Amino acid sequence: xxxxxxxxxxxxxxxxxxxxxxxxxxxxxxxxxxxxxxxxxxxxxxxxxxxxxxxxxxxxxxxxxxxxxxxxxxxxxxxxxxxxxxxxxxxxxxxxxxxxxxxxxx
Amino acid sequence: xxxxxxxxxxxxxxxxxxxxxxxxxxxxxxxxxxxxxxxxxxxxxxxxxxxxxxxxxxxxxxxxxxxxxxxxxxxxxxxxxxxxxxxxxxxxxxxxxxxxxxxxxxxxxxxxxxxxxxxxxxxxxxxxxxxxxxxxxxxxxxxxxxxxxxxxxxxxxxxxxxxxxxxxxxxxxxxxxxxxxxxxxx
Numbered sequence: 001x002x003x004x005x006x007x008x009x010x011x012x013x014x015x016x017x018x019x020x021x022x023x024x025x026x027x028x029x030x031x032x033x034x035x036x037x038x039x040x041x042x043x044x045x046x047x048x049x050x051x052x053x054x055x056x057x058x059x060x061x062x063x064x065x066x067x068x069x070x071x072x073x074x075x076x077x078x079x080x081x082x083x084x085x086x087x088x089x090x091x092x093x094x095x096x097x098x099x100x101x102x103x104x105x106x
Numbered sequence: 107x108x109x110x111x112x113x114x115x116x117x118x119x120x121x122x123x124x125x126x127x128x129x130x131x132x133x134x135x136x137x138x139x140x141x142x143x144x145x146x147x148x149x150x151x152x153x154x155x156x157x158x159x160x161x162x163x164x165x166x167x168x169x170x171x172x173x174x175x176x177x178x179x180x181x182x183x184x185x186x187x188x189x190x191x192x193x194x195x196x197x198x199x200x201x202x203x204x205x206x207x208x209x210x211x212x213x214x215x216x217x218x219x220x221x222x223x224x225x226x227x228x229x230x231x232x233x234x235x236x237x238x239x240x241x242x243x244x245x246x247x248x249x250x251x252x253x254x255x256x257x258x259x260x261x262x263x264x265x266x267x268x269x270x271x272x273x274x275x276x277x278x279x280x281x282x283x284x285x286x287x288x289x290x291x292x
Contacts, residue, residue: 024143025147039165039173040166041164041165042170043165045174046170046173046176049136050177050178067146070142
């Protein structure tokens with residue numbers, strides 16, 4: 001299950017950034033709240049670095065009203081395309097697995 | 107609150123040691139990100155229990171470093187171990203098969219090159235399309251030159267020579283573009 005989660009978590013991050021730009025702690029909190037993150041919250045940072053290297057997200061440091069500066073992440077055009085492709089594939093995959101997991105439907 | 111500060115300093119020191127094998131840039135960025143996370147989550151008034159909770163939520167430094175090694179290993183530019191050399195061999199072989207494969211086994215050789223190109227991890231979509239279209243474009247251009255001969259028969263020799271020169275230059279430029287594209291990602 002860990003592998004499955006790890007493979008999809010990047011797209012959960014892209015989906016969260018599709019709504020609006022967020023800083024990393026916000027992403028961590030959203031993922032922890034939905035229990036989508038199987039590993040420690042700190043593992044989100046290497047993932048965000050990879051997404052930025054692959055130009056699926058971009059980031060900028062911004063002042064915080066309360067504390068130290070925050071690195072904000074936003075979706076790039078290529079990240080949005082990648083997310084749209086995943087949405088389609090995921091829906092198909094989910095339906096296929098649902099069908100196999102529910103006795104009597106296949 | 108000295109105990110909380112010590113907890114955080116110990117945690118960061120463990121992370122620094124656990125991430126020693128990462129490329130320098132990735133390691134510095136990871137340390138910076140985790141430092142910023144802790145600064146965000148832990149303020150001056152946080153109790154020791156709160157700090158411990160935040161650190162637990164982050165996961166162990168070893169776990170984070172392992173994921174970072176995994177993610178940066180997936181990056182083509184990491185070039186850990188002999189990976190760079192293997193990449194060079196694959197990229198060069200791909201370009202050679204794409205360029206010459208069609209002469210060895212007509213059509214099929216070229217298709218093999220196209221398959222290798224699209225499986226290559228170091229080319230982006232633009233390079234892949236360009237590489238795929240180089241030969242078709244060269245052939246179409248050659249055919250155009252040959253058809254033009256009938257209309258400009260007086261200068262037949264000149265047209266063919268210039269046309270072929272353009273085709274050869276196009277091929278050289280195209281394959282140079284592919285090799286440079288792969289090199290920049292290695």
